[in-house]
Amino acid sequence: AQKVTQAQTEISVVEKEDVTLDCVYETRDTTYYLFWYKQPPSGELVFLIRRNSFDEQNEISGRYSWNFQKSTSSFNFTITASQVVDSAVYFCALSETSYTGANSKLTFGKGITLSVRP
Amino acid sequence: NAGVTQTPKFRVLKTGQSMTLLCAQDMNHEYMYWYRQDPGMGLRLIHYSVGEGTTAKGEVPDGYNVSRLKKQNFLLGLESAAPSQTSVYFCASSYPPLAGPFNEQFFGPGTRLTVL
Numbered sequence: 075a076q077k078v079t080q081a082q083t084e085i086s087v088v089e090k091e092d093v094t095l096d097c098v099y100e101t102r103d104t105t106y107y108l109f110w111y112k113q114p115p116s117g118e119l120v121f122l123i124r125r126n127s128f129d130e131q132n133e134i135s136g137r138y139s140w141n142f143q144k145s146t147s148s149f150n151f152t153i154t155a156s157q158v159v160d161s162a163v164y165f166c167a168l169s170e171t172s173y174t175g176a177n178s179k180l181t182f183g184k185g186i187t188l189s190v191r192p
Numbered sequence: 193n194a195g196v197t198q199t200p201k202f203r204v205l206k207t208g209q210s211m212t213l214l215c216a217q218d219m220n221h222e223y224m225y226w227y228r229q230d231p232g233m234g235l236r237l238i239h240y241s242v243g244e245g246t247t248a249k250g251e252v253p254d255g256y257n258v259s260r261l262k263k264q265n266f267l268l269g270l271e272s273a274a275p276s277q278t279s280v281y282f283c284a285s286s287y288p289p290l291a292g293p294f295n296e297q298f299f300g301p302g303t304r305l306t307v308l
Contacts, residue, residue, distance in 0.1 A: 083232075109296060119282065119299035165234060169295070179225070179250065180284075180297060182234040 076101045078168050080183035087156055088191050095151040095186050097166030103127075107169040108142065108149045109180065114162040122164075125149065156190045163187050194218055196300035198283050204306045205273045213268040213303050215283030223286045224266035225250070225297065226258060228279040235282060241266055242288070273307045280304050 077100040087093045099108065110122040123133065125142050133140045137154045153160055167180040199214045215224065222243050227235040227250075237250030241260040255277060257269045266285075270277060284297040 078234075107295065111299075117280070118301050119284075121296050121298070124296050179237055179240060180235075182227075182236070184232060184234040 076103075076168050076170065076181040078166050078181050078183035080166055080186050082186045083184070084187045084189070086189045086191065089158060090155050092152060092154050093156050093188065093190075095153075095164050095166075095188065097149045097151065097183060099147050099149065099166070099168045101168060101170075103170055109167040109169065110140070110149075110151050111165045111167065112162045113165065113185070119165075122151075153188075156188075158190050158192055161188060161190045196283055196285055196298050198281075198300040198303050200303060201301065202304050204308065205270075206308050207274060209273050210269070210271050211273065211305075212270075213281055213283075213305075215266045215268070215285075215300055216264055217266075217283075217285040217298070218264060219285060219298065220263070221285035221298070222263075222288055223297075224260065225284045225286075226256070226266065226268045227282045227284065228252065228277075229282060229302075230279050238268065238281075273305075275307045278305060278307045 079098045082096055106127045108125045112120040112122055123140055130142050139152045141150045163185045165185045166183045169180050196217045225240040226238040228238055229235045236252050238256050239247055239250050239253055239258040241247045244260055244263040247258045247260055259267045281303045283300040286297040287295050
């Protein structure tokens with residue numbers, strides 16, 4: 075069974091600090107996708123990134139960067155120079171990929187609440 | 193292009209009442225999903241559908257039924273609401289996983305349901 079663990083439940087930082095959100099996953103699949111979603115206080119879920127299991131390159135998008143390490147089954151998310159607008163709940167998720175008509179389900183972690191103080 | 197929409201946005205029910213939540217998507221996605229979000233629990237999959245006319249159970253299906261009569265719509269029904277079903281419900285849709293780089297799930301804005 076798939077599992078996603080976000081051990082940090084709440085993180086509070088001061089604006090401009092860097093912060094890393096941890097995600098550890100378990101799966102028996104050899105092909106899978108990992109995702110990060112952001113849920114701001116308004117409640118909607120915003121897709122941030124998708125990474126497939128064959129691509130271990132780190133990715134950077136502006137102030138956001140992601141570190142995928144298959145050896146440790148981790149997919150960590152770093153926000154550089156955090157801003158108040160980054161305050162949100164962040165979810166890591168894992169997707170099965172085998173196409174047997176019953177897949178593409180996302181297993182979510184429990185989320186990390188990030189508060190960025192001015 | 194509205195994406196994924198959910199109706200209603202808020203609802204209060206009494207124990208034992210029934211209701212249907214409607215999800216609609218205009219992206220021609222094959223897959224659709226219903227999740228519930230509870231504090232400290234993340235999102236948990238209730239039911240999902242891999243195509244028109246098909247449905248399957250997710251992680252927490254008890255007390256819910258679904259139907260996918262049209263490709264663009266996915267309905268979630270509560271036949272006899274219970275206080276334990278108080279939650280925020282999210283609908284999502286996606287292409288099949290082997291569609292390559294376009295398989296992320298797109299989420300609706302959520303429905304906040306309270307059962308008294």
